[in-house]
């Protein structure tokens with residue numbers, strides 16, 4: 001029997017998780033019960049601005065009614081058929097997402113890590129069948145400080161000891177280079193049997209490391225020159241977060257849907273997740289053109305839940321919200337305001353030394369060592385003042401509110417952040 005959810009206090013609920021759940025996370029002490037747009041509420045009824053957005057899954061805002069309705073309607077009609085049979089949602093969704101991002105085909109999965117795994121498998125298979133690389137010899141270039149998920153293969157090329165230690169033996173076939181280093185990339189591409197370059201256009205988990213303006217353009221061109229696949233992991237940066245449809249679009253002026261597929265830094269393989277569902281359901285996707293995607297044939301890859309009708313209906317609705325509510329433009333405009341406001345605060349305070357990011361994916365660097373508790377304590381004070389954010393890598397605080405925020409709400413948040421920093 002499931003015990004009633006009512007009448008627990010925050011303290012008791014945290015105690016339950018501590019006692020009965022694996023300790024693979026260290027949450028900020030706040031217990032949430034409700035979300036709407038840019039706000040979340042704790043079980044005692046206190047309201048907060050959400051400045052994490054579930055790691056950019058909730059770009060469209062909490063419980064967006066259009067997305068939730070799409071999910072409920074589909075859930076009442078047909079939830080799962082497996083891919084053993086066709087269903088009347090998948091093809092419609094596949095047409096929608098491929099046109100939206102300008103690719104021939106999509107391979108639907110559920111989580112971000114699964115989509116990254118899919119991209120790695122696709123790249124390797126392409127290398128053997130189209131490039132003629134000898135079996136088992138293909139290598140993929142990755143970056144130091146990367147975050148691509150938690151599976152055994154993905155942690156094999158992580159540089160984070162916590163993510164890696166005592167999870168070996170690891171999957172071979174990866175070359176690690178420094179992030180944002182075009183020279184190192186070209187040197188690595190010259191090595192034998194290099195099949196692809198897997199990269200985050202901005203390193204979110206590492207602390208919102210934003211590369212030089214021309215890094216992605218150069219990386220795209222170098223991959224073409226050396227006949228390696230340019231694989232963009234846009235699980236966190238994609239779908240309007242950085243003020244463009246994808247972070248690889250850079251300053252491409254396309255509004256909403258991709259209109260000039262040939263001229264932006266189009267990846268050979270694009271990986272999406274998180275905001276693809278607006279945070280209501282696990283939906284991820286790998287996109288590529290025919291000459292790459294067609295190397296995968298029946299029986300060679302799959303997922304029971306991948307491409308299920310609820311996922312398809314939810315993703316179509318989530319992408320429509322981004323388009324209809326002009327979230328790209330809003331993220332771009334509010335991001336510029338936010339960074340200039342943070343810069344203004346930095347000039348008044350010794351506690352924060354830097355702000356960086358793009359669109360509404362930003363971080364501030366706290367003036368203390370990564371081992372200190374300062375950023376964590378600052379987040380506790382922000383919470384007390386009604387704004388939720390979490391440190392990443394010790395002294396970095398990521399600020400990534402839902403993209404449906406208004407300028408007025410953003411200025412209220414800036415005031416909370418300013419007050420908290422100056423009080424600290």
Ligand SMILES: *Cc1c(COP(=O)(O)O)cnc(C)c1O
Pocket residue numbers: 055111112113114116147148149150200204205233234235236237273274
């Ligand atoms: C979150 C994230 C992933 C993994 O997604 P999951 O859904 O947690 O498996 C992969 N890549 C990037 C860039 C991410 O931010």
